[in-house]
Amino acid sequence: MTDGRARPDPPMAMDFEGAGDGRTNALALLLLSMADDEFVIGFSDSEWTGIGPILEEDVAISSIAQDELGHARALYTLLSELVADGRDADAIAYDRPPEGYLHARLLDHPRGDWAATIVRRYLYDTADAARLDALVDSSYRPLAELVAKIRREERYHLMHMETWLDRLATSPGEPRERLLAALADMAPDAGTVLAPLPGEQALVRHGIIGEPFEAIEARWRKGVGRTFQRLGLPDLAATRDPGRARADHGDAFRALHAEFTMVRRSEVGATW
């Protein structure tokens, strides 16, 4: 990954130049980053379908994955309406090269074992909740309305993940060890969900988001810190390379991308 030359800025996956002002560009970027987050984590979690640790839990994680995909679909739809360049939600979701995806690096970690899934989900769900809190009064009404619905669905995710985090953290031996290993692996990428977005000043100025991501991230980090302290888990490490929080997705995502675009690419323009 290091090859000596300066790495270019993360590419703008969507060509927003013709879409108007800084506000629209920043809003589009926000929607895309949120949609891609939900899309990619939905994928990871849906990998557990059929092979979950207990039958009942298999059904539960599958519901959570479906919720995320549903949220992604709604966000991509909102984005397609905003940009209105003829692309529908599916075209935005599927028809980009791997480097054009703006999901947070936390979600590039592969599914892993159950502890890794719980850790990634816990870190993501808490960060997402903090982000949604800052959007619930958004001046962009369609987003505010969607966020109100999403938050109601996300409550279950948090309840479920907290139950499992608690259970793993307080079960001595292998469960706790695996939890700690997963945390050590993912902690440097945990804050990428709430890393500052390019152009976010416009979002704050126009009231699309309640406060800058830096403030949201700080509050989230404190909240997670309290839970971790209660469970005797180490503090979250600082975010590695926050300037590239949504770039450099790596080989695992590249392979995933090849997989999820396979059928669509087999017949471009077909109806499925």
Place this chain on the structure above:
Amino acid sequence: MTDPLALDPVLPVRERSALPFNDEALDHDERYRHFEEHVTGGGKVESTDWMPDEYRTQVLRFVEMHANSELMGVLPEREWIMRAPTLRRKLALTAKVQDEVGHAQLLYRVAEDLGKPREAMFDDLLAGKTKFHNVFHYPTKSWADIGIIAWLVDAAAIVAQQALRDSSYAPYARTMKKICWEESVHIMHGRDVVVTMVTGSDSQRAAIQEALDRWWGPLMQMHGPRSDRAKDRDIHWRIKAKTSEELRQEFLSIYVPRIWELGLTLPDPVLGLDPATGDWRYSEPDWDELRTVVTNHGPRSEERLQFRRDNREATKWVRDAILGAPRVAA
């Protein structure tokens, strides 16, 4: 294979004193006679009733194979969740596969309450001692397969499941009602995929025809060889009500016209309705293939069983975590 006669009933026998087979004062043969009269007369059995060993064994075997099939049936479709070409199709397929896991849960619960622990059933499935339906031993080669399976495999299954809603074993019958309700959505999803592709591009249409040509053989074998109604113990005990042939005829009469109306062909030149008898004629299915496949020598049998063994091993620590040390009070 686990001897079901060695099982303790999970729940104590209820005192349904008006039902003579539950009367402990009677000897075994009398209880057996009363039970047989009750069941063959349309009476229902609950998990807490006294049952002859033969009945308990038959029901458990029947339910266990059904549960195994739902669990293994997930695997052919699961890989295509990753590849679904639109968001809606991905959601639909994830929901369908989730339902299958849910059905496995419902059915394993019924079997557990007959006295066999879940882990013992998984042990037997993965050791090849118990079976799962033929269709889940075959590969899925394209997105077209997903449409064909969701439509026609689920259709063949629902034909069987609807006939089980009046099973003498009441917990199983109740589960069938819930399962039939959920399966009807799967068939619609599958048919939608098929019709969309059939009316799409030439290569989409060709993919559907190719998938149908490949799956028709296993579909025709799915309900099993013809059996003699008089000798069928599952029918005697009213665990099931219809023979394999009755189910197959029902499947053909509903679905062949729906396949033909899409302009698709079926790879059986003999297939057709005999107006004189009202029955569908068809080429004799390959019963050797069926036997080979359900004894775990199908194209994907071992690979899928091994996949399950590996995943079960990889997640064992999670199950042990639940049975581990008590949680710290929050």
Place this chain on the structure above:
Amino acid sequence: MGPRRDPRGAAGGGVTESQPADRAADVKGSDGRTLEPWEVFRQEKDGDPMRHGGSVMAPDATLALHYAREMYSRRQESVHLWVVRRADIHDLADLDLLQPPLDRSFKKPGGYVMRDKLAAAREQSGQAKPKANAGER
């Protein structure tokens, strides 16, 4: 009647020979340690009674509720759920208590057949049988 006993528990119940040898005997009690059955009751719509739906295996009430939600309301088919440990359910199915044999027709509407007496009374008073709903106050 009385609490349902799980013979696999305190009675040291005989389980199958294929049960994994390294698993300790199931421990009784809702201590978060054991996967055990929880019965699920559901209400389909506002005003309906709670009806039994089925059961889930779970180690405690929290996960039992989550799993009940998954198994019995994935399609938004319930508005309310209860979960109860099967071991906590008390059972009565004794027909001597529930369906005692002596006549109790005086407690049921079907126990009051007046057709002949009414016919005699009408004949006596020279009145016809009133039309349905006629003269309702």
